[in-house]
Amino acid sequence: MxxxxxxxxxxxxxxxxxxxxxxxxxxxxxxxxxxxxxxxxxxxxxxxxxxxxxxxxxxTDDSGAVREAIKIGAATPFVMEVDNRFIFDYHGYISRILTPRSKPEFTGTKLESGEFNTIAPGLVAGWYTFGQRRAEPGLGREIEMDVIRFSSSDSAKIAAQALADRTPGEGFRITDYPAARTTYVPKVPYGSPRMASWLAHDDMLLYVRVDDPISIPFDPAEQADLVKRAFDKIIEGLKGYSPTPIDQIKSLQxxxxxxxxxxxxxxxxxxxxxxxxxxxxxxxxxxxxxxxxxxxxxxxxxxxxxxxxxxxxxxxxxxxxxxxxxxxxxxxxxxxxxxxxxxxxxxxxxxxxxxxxxxxxxxxxxxxxxxxxxxxxxxxxxxxxxxxxxxxxxxxxxxxxxxxxx
Incomplete structure (x- = not known):
């Protein structure tokens, strides 16, 4: 509070x-x-x-990208729309805007400081959202969803591949999304067991991470179902997003x-x-x-x-x-x-x-x-x-x- x-x-x-x-x-x-x-x-x-x-x-040079990120945010579903049990967000009021200047940070991904633009070039704008089962962190499952536009579909694919390669864990398949690169870590010394999945969808990079500190043993099939439903909802929501041509983003009102x-x-x-x-x-x-x-x-x-x-x-x-x-x-x-x-x-x-x-x-x-x-x-x-x-x-x-x- x-x-x-x-x-x-x-x-x-x-x-x-x-x-x-x-x-x-x-x-x-x-x-x-x-x-x-x-x-x-x-x-x-x-x-x-x-x-x-x-x-x-x-x-500023970033202002247009901020406006485009907000457009993406307006089309991004809430986690509670993926699963109506996820009605809390202790990340409240943390910025959700992703731009070339405000790059995403992916928990559990082996990214060195400052190397995002090198391994995943072409970020245009994006949005981050979060939801959890319980009011307090760490007492139930948590889901992060990132929806990031890149300069081309090829750039989105390169980013998905490169970031997935930096995400440790055992491989898993997401139903209906064979192109998704998914790993899970059933046990970690600190933090929560998690599943992370990367998917290139046209020129968008979709990232979904499920943290599960309470399920013993960690059930990858159950977490994968949440990831699938998240991808379904994100792709459905993106139908309402009208991307601004890249050469016009800097002049957005x-x-x-x-x-x-x-x-x-x-x-x-x-x-x-x-x-x-x-x-x-x-x-x-x-x-x-x-x-x-x-x-x-x-x-x-x-x-x-x-x-x-x-x-x-x-x-x-x-x-x-x-x-x-x-x-x-x-x-x-x-x-x-x-x-x-x-x-x-x-x-x-x-x-x-x-x-x-x-x-x-x-x-x-x-x-x-x-x-x-x-x-x-x-x-x-x-x-x-x-x-x-x-x-x-x-x-x-x-x-x-x-x-x-x-």
Whole structure:
């Protein structure tokens, strides 16, 4: 839970498109939830930005590949769709994006640091996902799935062969997939017995790994059935993926309907130590980050969420304004540990914000940083901060970003 809140506060505000903004009313005030009038000019946003950013100024050589990876993520099934018992993901909020700069790491594969591009050249973009049987790691089976696009079908085949050659274990055959290279390790001194399988499918490399710390003896046939079902679901999902021509990937649009430009950007004090998650994610791609994807998907479906913009804040675009209240209630129930969190005052002049902080006297309060949820029209924003004062200013700034142009 602590990791979820720390990173979600810096993880997955959305605002109106330029067209909608231009058509909005001229007043600078907003009628908030339950008719409360928010006087935007009286909100204390400190030194945080309150006008939409120019997302194009953030473009890097990797930006297009990130967008393509998210497209792949939107077509990648959840592990729970392979087997509905795998409804947990303790990897929540770890980046799922794979690019030539953010290369995949395959547990149990004998790869030397920095040699991926040498033995498996041509990586374009890809996506990683994960699922497990139990809420805590190591107490049940776990499945990893990687879906990686290469520059050609030949490159995908070379990668599958080379990576399989670096994966130790006994060989095994996957039903209906004779071309898959599969090995299993029934016993290891540290970690879990596992099965790993590599399959080239057109210009895509598919990788499925099943870790099984509890089955004694390790049954390769049972694990192979999971691998087969995973390949079935991945290939079915890829029918919904429209690959961008390689020469157009670098110019892919970074924002969607102006959503990302209205998130609160990272600053030097809260920039993530790993991959920067800043992007717009279709709902399906975003749910891969959830620690409880079944519950998260149900909440987003109920609210009619289509896209989620992420930077230092997380913004959800819902079906309509009436859906925001239900979504906030669902997100609070999912994210907050009632034993360790208590409600705190909303920012001054922003009474509709729902804010929480660690209860006084709890151990490890840094694991429970303060958080607020706000709604504006059909948008919900989740805002985190270093302390309550900082949180209030960030929340006010995010509200102003959502209201900008109205």
């Amino acid at each position: 602590g990791q979820c809140l720390r990173i979600c506060a810096t993880a997955l505000a959305v605002a109106f498109t330029l067209t909608v903004g231009a058509c909005g009313r001229d007043t600078k005030d907003d009628a908030g939830e339950n008719g409360a009038v928010i006087e935007i000019s009286k909100l204390d946003s400190g030194n945080y930005p309150t006008t939409p950013s120019d997302v194009e100024k953030t473009r 970074l924002d969607v309907d102006g959503l990302l430009s209205r998130t609160l950007p990272f600053d030097k004090d809260n920039r993530p130590s790993g991959s920067d998650p800043t992007a717009v994610y279709p709902k399906h791609a975003a749910v891969h980050f959830a620690q409880h994807p079944n519950l998260t998907m149900a909440a987003l479906d109920d609210a009619g969420v289509d896209d989620i913009a992420e930077s230092a804040t997380v913004i959800y675009r819902t079906r309509d304004a009436s859906s925001t209240t239900r979504l906030i209630a669902a997100l609070e129930a999912s994210d907050l540990d009632e034993e360790n969190y208590a409600k705190v005052d909303s920012p001054t002049n922003l009474p509709t914000a729902q804010c929480y902080n660690a209860k006084p006297g709890i151990s490890s309060p840094s694991n429970y940083p303060p958080v607020c949820w706000i709604a504006f029209d059909r948008y919900v924003a989740r805002v985190g901060g270093r302390n309550v004062q900082d949180l209030h200013q960030r929340t006010a700034a995010q509200y102003k970003l959502l209201a900008s142009g109205r």
